[in-house]
Amino acid sequence: MTQKLQTRSGGRSARRAARTSPLAQHLRPIRSGMEGGLYRPLTQEGMERIHQAALDALEQIGLIDAPASGVAYLTGAGAILGDDGRIRFPRALVEDAIAKANRSITLFGREPIHDLLLEGNRVHYGTAGAAVHLVEVDGQNYRECGVQDLHDAARIVDELDNIHFLQRPMVCRDIPDNFEMDMNSIYACCSGTTKHVGVSFTDPSYVKPAIEMLHMIAGGEDKWRERPFVSNSNCFVVPPMKFATESCMVMEECIKYGMPVLLLSAGMAGATAPSTVAGAITQAVAECLAGLVYVQAVKPGHPAIFGTWPFGLDLRTGAMTGGSGEQALLTAGCAQMHKFYALPGGAAAGIADSKLPDMQAGWEQMCSNVMAGLSGLNMVYEAAGMHASLLGFCFESLILGDDLIGQALRCVRGIEVTDETLALDQMREVCMGGPGHYLGTDQTLGRMQADHVYPTYGDRTSPKEWVERGKPDLIAKATARKLEILGKRAPARLDPVTDAAIRAKYRIHLPY
Template sequence: MEFRMSSPQDKPDKTQRMRPRRSQLTVLSPSDIERINDAALHLLEQVGFSDVTPSGAEAMTRAGALVGADGRIRFPRRMVLASIDKAARGFTLFGQDSSHDLPLGTARVHYGTAGAAVQFVEAETGLYREARLQDLYDAARLAESLPHIHFFQRPMVARDIADPLAMDINTLYACLSGTTKHVGTSFAVREHVAPALDMVHMVAGGEAKFRARPFVSNSNAFVISPMQFAEQACGVLEACVAGGLPILLLATGQAGSTAPQSLAGAVAQTVAEVLAGLVYVNALKPGHPAIFGAWPFASDPRSGKMASGSAEQSLLAAACAEMAGFYDLPCGSGAGMTEARLPDIQSGYEKGMTEVMAGFAGLDLVYEAAGMHASLIGFCHESLILDNDLIGQCLRCLEGIEVTGETLSLDEIAAVCVDGPRHYLASDPVARDQRYRPALADRSGSQQRESSGWPSIVERATVEKNRLLTTFFPRHIPKTMDERIRARFGDLIQLPRAAMGL
């Protein structure tokens, strides 16, 4: 396996629905892609899935799947290809504010949050504690103010709420109240979807308006790796498809644990699992918006624990992006998932490596790209702010270099060298202004650092966090609507109005 720049001859035959590559690097050759595709189709046809629910079996057998005497449901190759053919492409994940709409299937890469961290990282003390609903709401409003965080999928579990329904409703409420960007969330059981839909319909101004611009999607772990349907998540999937929510089809096997140790095998199994979800969704509603969420995790060879900040994790995400490109499907996977417990040099290099590579690989959506620590156990507000800076750098890398007659600057070079001062310090201020300027990275000289006390980048992020959390309270949901929502859900809503600056 080698890195190389993609070229037109690298593309599989157009009959395979391969789009012009969005990726600017490849980790799989065309023959690698064909072999993984064939392996995934083989697994679906010959191995199949266990624990299919009666409703899922009914929908998928109607589309051509077969339930064997062993109880496993299998998918003939031709029906999988038919599902791929009818799958939704080129759709948009909407924000409450249209300026945050995310068109998928283009050259654009979108970075955002995700995860289910159960602990909150206090950067100032270095301590971990249980995550709270207030932490989630604060993360949402920080994300609203950070330009390179493009969407907000719930990154924390509110551990101060014990009741599952109250947790799901408050999670959605905190996210919708904190940001106008697209929100991703999950639900414990299908019965929680209906009241959640009531809330989003209220915010949207009615069911029809929400269905026209669904600004919430469902992150759905419908599969328990290896190749077993998750009963409760499948019920949620069916309810969310009926309710018009886009679905992130999430398969998260871990190489060496719940997926093969070899990276190729882990990718093949994960692709098969996501394709089964795609069959499921399109059996329920052909063309329903679904995201190819192939998300295998790497393992540390010494301990067997997750190694989500590793080079192998970068390779897995890139390979899955290429497979989604082969099927011409919108895709999302994880990057920025450091093992570091705190924002430090390990956090920086693991996040930077995985996130820039995910972008160059052509993912539509890069999840868990901001704020996460300790293999998705902890979430840190300072890191959310720092990672916004980092993602800005990644996005600048993805823009590449524009080469034109003007940007080659031949006349300028001649003027400076022959007639001018032999430097470019006073030339082309417009070009300098177009370069990315990180908000927190220290690019000052040593004398300026000494005079300013030399605060660390984490200390600067803490200052910015405190400024935002004491001054910025989103008001996109009017007070009257917030009162209606609280009246509708009563004691279920546990985020105090005072905590929202109301």
């Protein structure tokens, strides 16, 4: 008996030691690219009707304001330019574009460990947006954000396990020249993280010099084209049903240089899109289908993400409601339509209308993030850090969002039912002559990390222990983590030779 107890104790000691070490990626309870798709707010009939309505809209209404190059591409592919200047899309043309589009896209990181495979119901969470303010929790202030803030956001994202990509979340308000702003945005992001980066361009002529910078970072054009680690977030439409002329020209340039594109349609339900959830989804689907035809006409097979991003609106005030239940439904419904077409897609979730990382922000961010993940959305944009309906970005909220998304991903993972997880043998052992509880059993200890996600910052102590620990504050914990990350050199920083070459060619506003 003594020998048996020693053996069990030794096994537990080994397991405790193993639990202090990081889990291998394939053993983690949550990770990038987990499969969602179990939540389906739309019926099959509902999806069919949205699809048919979108085809009707494209065939009967069409889109206006395409650039001359876009008109040539689209009419050459079979679209029809009307006397009213609108380009209409025959059903067969749209269905052919859907059939030929990629079913699987890989968005590369600068390091392969951060590659994102977009297909089926695989879920990835990340940032996005164009916030003009940084939210400072100390003093509860909003101030204009700059290039240093964008770089710091990238550095923080690089350290967070559950934030899988960085799409530029802030605008560099301290750089008035648009060309310099675009070049510095790319530099700030790429020198802060090796995860996949999404950026925008304000002018088509800026794409070529930006690509030249990316060639320098990648180590040559061939290496860039092999693994393009930056994508273009492209608002190619101005809802309702109008092409954004210059953005379309940007898109054409990005396609030329091998940069993946996010076809982003961001109508406001009740303002620039129908006020109903179904109507807003229908318009977004129609606009993105037009974008898909456009991309296929420029370069068949080019990687394009189906970016239906309809937003909610508070019809009492006209204010955006990114944290509403309607927003969560819009995003989940869009994800379903991506699956209807079997296309890699993305939409927005995790936006807080609250101005600070408080209880309101918590419920707003969790509601849409969970529903987006459960619906199997490939790319969940704006999932962390966004406040004031996209006007403000907060570092502490970004860090706390990593915890929140961890719990959302645990919901995405769902419930596995196997002989082991049913635990009948364990019940038998515990209940029939055993201790009468499951604390400390081999099975409990062996699966505690594989089955459970533990918050890094969330507090699960008793009130007594909380007091004994000095009543730790959630925001203060996040601030301490922020300072820890920003207090060391960025692991993703560029090598000195490349950095010097970039600084010699471009006016980089970040200090060395």
